[in-house]
Amino acid sequence: MDGRQMGALLSKLRRERGMTQGQTAELLHVSAQAVSKWERGQGCPDVSLLPSLAGIFGVSVERLLTGDLAPETADGGNMKRLKFYVCPDCGNILTVTGGGEIHCCGRKLRPLEARHADADHSVRVQEVEEDWYITFEHPMRKDHFFRFTAWVGTERVLLVRLYPEQGGEFRIPQLRGGKLYLCCSRDGLFEVRI
Helix, strand or coil: CCHHHHHHHHHHHHHHCCCCHHHHHHHHCCCHHHHHHHHCCCCCCCHHHHHHHHHHHCCCHHHHHHCCCCCCCCCCCCHHHCEEEECCCCCCEEEECCCCCCEECCEECCCCCEEECCHHHCCEEEEECCEEEEECCCCCECCECEEEEEEECCCCEEEEECCCCCCCEEEEECCCCCEEEEEECCCEEEEEEC
C-alpha cells in the first residue's frame, strides 16, 4: 500500500463526488485535518474506516488499498464471453459480458466454468407450439437442484430461475443459434447444445 497513491485516489474520488474534506470527515467522524493528511500522502486512514470510505466513494476496499482505479480492458461486451456468477450466501445470479470484479454479500465471486452436460445433467427437448419444452430427471431437492437455466445467443440472454421442489420441466421460446446452460446447486454449470 502506497500512502501517496491512496491519498491521490481519495482526493480524486472526493472531488468527483463534489464533496469537501470537511463533508468527508463528517461522514467518517474524523477531523478535516485527518482527511487532508490522508490526501497528501502523509498518513493513511485507520483500517476500520476503509469499508466506510469504500461505501462513500463507491469503490472496493481493495481498490482503495492499491490506490488504483485503472479500468478493465474494454471488450465491447461480447456475448461469446458471457460469464455466470452465483453468490453462495444469498443465491443471486449475476452475468457479465466483459471484465471486472463481481462482488455480492461481501465476497468476490468467481465465474462458473461450464462443462459439457453429463448423463446426470442432461435434458430432453421437444418443440411445443412456439416454445421448447425441456424436461430433465435431475433432483429438485432443497440440497440439490438446478438453480437456473439460461439460453445464450449472439445478441440476447434468456435466464429462467428454477426452484427446489419444482417439477423437472420448463419452457422457453424457440431461439436459434445459441447454447443452453444449466446450473446445478452442487455440481456447477453445464452446457447443452439444442
